Amino acid sequence: MIRARRARLAAALAVLGANAAPAAEPPPAEIRPPAGAASCTGCHAAGAAMGALDGRPESEIAGALAAFRSGERPATIMNRIARGFDEAESRAIAAWFAGRGTP
Amino acid sequence: MCATLSGPAGTPAPTRRALIGGAAATVLACPARAGTAPRVVVVGAGFGGATAARYLARGGAAVSLVEASPTYVACPFSNEVVAGLRGIEAQTFGYDGLGRAGLTLLPATASAVDPDARRVSLADGASLPYDRLILSPGIDLRFDAVPGYDAQAVTAMPHAWKAGAQTVLLARQLAALPEGGTVVLSAPANPYRCPPGPYERASLIAHFLKTRKPRAKLILLDAKDTFSKQKLFEEAWATLYPDVLEHVPLSSGGQVTAVDPAAMVVRTDFAEYKADVACIIPPQRAGRIAVLAGCADRSGWCPIDPVTFESQRVAGIHVIGDAAVAGAMPKSAFSANAQGKVCAQAVLDLLAGRAPQTPKLINTCYSLVAPGYGISIAGVFHPANGLLADVPGAGGTSPLGAPAAQRAQEAAQGEDWYRTITRDAFG
Numbered sequence: 243m244i245r246a247r248r249a250r251l252a253a254a255l256a257v258l259g260a261n262a263a264p265a266a267e268p269p270p271a272e273i274r275p276p277a278g279a280a281s282c283t284g285c286h287a288a289g290a291a292m293g294a295l296d297g298r299p300e301s302e303i304a305g306a307l308a309a310f311r312s313g314e315r316p317a318t319i320m321n322r323i324a325r326g327f328d329e330a331e332s333r334a335i336a337a338w339f340a341g342r343g344t345p
Numbered sequence: 346m347c348a349t350l351s352g353p354a355g356t357p358a359p360t361r362r363a364l365i366g367g368a369a370a371t372v373l374a375c376p377a378r379a380g381t382a383p384r385v386v387v388v389g390a391g392f393g394g395a396t397a398a399r400y401l402a403r404g405g406a407a408v409s410l411v412e413a414s415p416t417y418v419a420c421p422f423s424n425e426v427v428a429g430l431r432g433i434e435a436q437t438f439g440y441d442g443l444g445r446a447g448l449t450l451l452p453a454t455a456s457a458v459d460p461d462a463r464r465v466s467l468a469d470g471a472s473l474p475y476d477r478l479i480l481s482p483g484i485d486l487r488f489d490a491v492p493g494y495d496a497q498a499v500t501a502m503p504h505a506w507k508a509g510a511q512t513v514l515l516a517r518q519l520a521a522l523p524e525g526g527t528v529v530l531s532a533p534a535n536p537y538r539c540p541p542g543p544y545e546r547a548s549l550i551a552h553f554l555k556t557r558k559p560r561a562k563l564i565l566l567d568a569k570d571t572f573s574k575q576k577l578f579e580e581a582w583a584t585l586y587p588d589v590l591e592h593v594p595l596s597s598g599g600q601v602t603a604v605d606p607a608a609m610v611v612r613t614d615f616a617e618y619k620a621d622v623a624c625i626i627p628p629q630r631a632g633r634i635a636v637l638a639g640c641a642d643r644s645g646w647c648p649i650d651p652v653t654f655e656s657q658r659v660a661g662i663h664v665i666g667d668a669a670v671a672g673a674m675p676k677s678a679f680s681a682n683a684q685g686k687v688c689a690q691a692v693l694d695l696l697a698g699r700a701p702q703t704p705k706l707i708n709t710c711y712s713l714v715a716p717g718y719g720i721s722i723a724g725v726f727h728p729a730n731g732l733l734a735d736v737p738g739a740g741g742t743s744p745l746g747a748p749a750a751q752r753a754q755e756a757a758q759g760e761d762w763y764r765t766i767t768r769d770a771f772g
């Protein structure tokens with residue numbers, strides 16, 4: 243048991259050189275996710291029923307958030323989430339997802 | 346080059362002893378200091394740590410992820426395993442996906458932290474230097490809190506609050522419950538891992554008894570009078586399980602004061618319950634390594650800065666997930682994942698000399714009260730007065746009295762969330 247674990251550790255150490263190089267530059271400040279955006283992908287992802295937001299038009303995401311926030315669009319959960327973001331925050335999140343590749 | 350460079354923090358060369366040969370030692374010494382890549386060590390590859398490590402690696406940091414267990418067994422949906430509705434395989438994740446994420450996974454236990462030298466010691470004697478350390482060790486169960494409930498008691502009276510062998514044991518004990526038997530389940534006082542978890546477990550055990558064990562009873566002994574999604578749980582219990590589930594809140598004497606595992610007896614100040622199956626969920630504290638690192642306060646949990654998740658007690662160490670005091674944010678897998686992403690970005694910013702941005706975080710917890718009957722609570726959080734506070738007007742629970750179709754929709758969304766979150770964390 244202990245021997246097996248040690249073998250695994252040694253194997254992990256052995257591939258380490260290959261893994262760690264070369265470190266890409268950290269993303270510049272402008273492309274950091276705006277406040278809240280990182281949490282959306284806890285539910286929204288490619289292949290999920292709550293589909294990916296990446297690459298969707300900014301106006302579509304921002305419009306949906308506004309409609310959820312006002313209650314105009316029925317929802318199980320997005321009404322409760324959208325009320326946590328004002329119009330400017332919603333637009334920033336929408337723009338960020340829109341700029342991330344295609345769905 | 347690897348042998349001569351010393352880290353940005355001016356720390357001495359890493360020490361590798363007995364376990365690893367000289368060649369491996371040289372290899373290990375390199376990536377931690379390759380070029381100018383900042384070195385981040387993450388301890389714990391659960392929902393918080395695995396997420397943080399993956400996002401850090403994506404952002405260009407040289408990340409070492411230290412995890413003691415060879416596989417991860419996820420708690421969300423483990424109450425379905427307890428109730429015989431799901432296999433433990435659906436809860437079990439390998440770490441291969443993390444290995445492919447451009448980070449270094451070290452299968453080892455972190456045993457000590459030296460915050461001045463900025464080094465983490467591993468149980469096998471190795472020592473890892475770091476520029477920033479992230480701890481996401483989850484919880485330790487407190488075996489000093491309920492008289493009689495020590496580390497040996499968990500075989501007779503499983504907690505099943507860390508998913509794995511305990512979950513399977515509790516499921517087996519329930520499957521073997523005699524007809525007309527009594528199950529006792531105890532819920533602790535706040536704060537603890539997964540606030541609605543004990544009530545979801547009570548619901549699904551009640552479902553199991555109702556459908557599989559005629560005349561059996563479940564007694565839920567509760568150290569609180571109020572709890573998460575209470576009205577929704579009580580609404581469901583009144584219609585689904587009126588003859589099966591008896592909830593004894595604190596004010597009716599629900600606090601467990603002692604257990605006797607040999608006699609299968611659970612005691613409160615007012616009564617003694619003889620159980621055929623007893624599940625005791627004891628009080629908890631931050632995982633031991635966070636305590637050893639000096640990050641926990643007298644409460645046993647780790648106060649943090651709500652913008653960066655850096656410990657309020659120890660510079661250079663960030664604490665995320667269940668171990669952290671995250672204000673209004675509950676201890677959940679959703680929270681740990683969201684915190685992992687925010688903390689990873691903050692650490693990248695700090696290492697690059699940028700000011701971290703003020704974050705907002707979301708939490709959502711789905712609970713199942715019966716197959717196809719889901720309910721949820723959601724919140725949006727932001728830093729306020731040094732803590733993560735609720736954004737006013739946002740969040741809340743599913744509506745009371747909703748039609749069955751909506752409960753079914755939320756049950757399906759819970760499943761969907763689980764698939765997405767486990768992929769986001771483990772790849």
Ligand SMILES: Cc1cc2nc3c(=O)[nH]c(=O)nc-3n(C[C@H](O)[C@H](O)[C@H](O)COP(=O)(O)OP(=O)(O)OC[C@H]3O[C@@H](n4cnc5c(N)ncnc54)[C@H](O)[C@@H]3O)c2cc1C
Binds near residue numbers: 414538
């Ligand atoms: C029954 C139940 C149901 C739940 N249901 C839900 C749900 O529906 N939704 C939800 O969002 N949450 C749910 N949760 C809560 C969720 O499981 C936790 O909040 C989540 O796991 C916390 O993540 P974490 O990263 O803080 O800790 P963990 O996921 O516990 O990960 C900690 C990791 O650190 C490792 N570790 C600890 N110490 C060391 C060390 N010294 N060295 C190396 N490795 C170490 C451990 O092995 C572990 O893998 C539930 C919990 C329970 C018990």
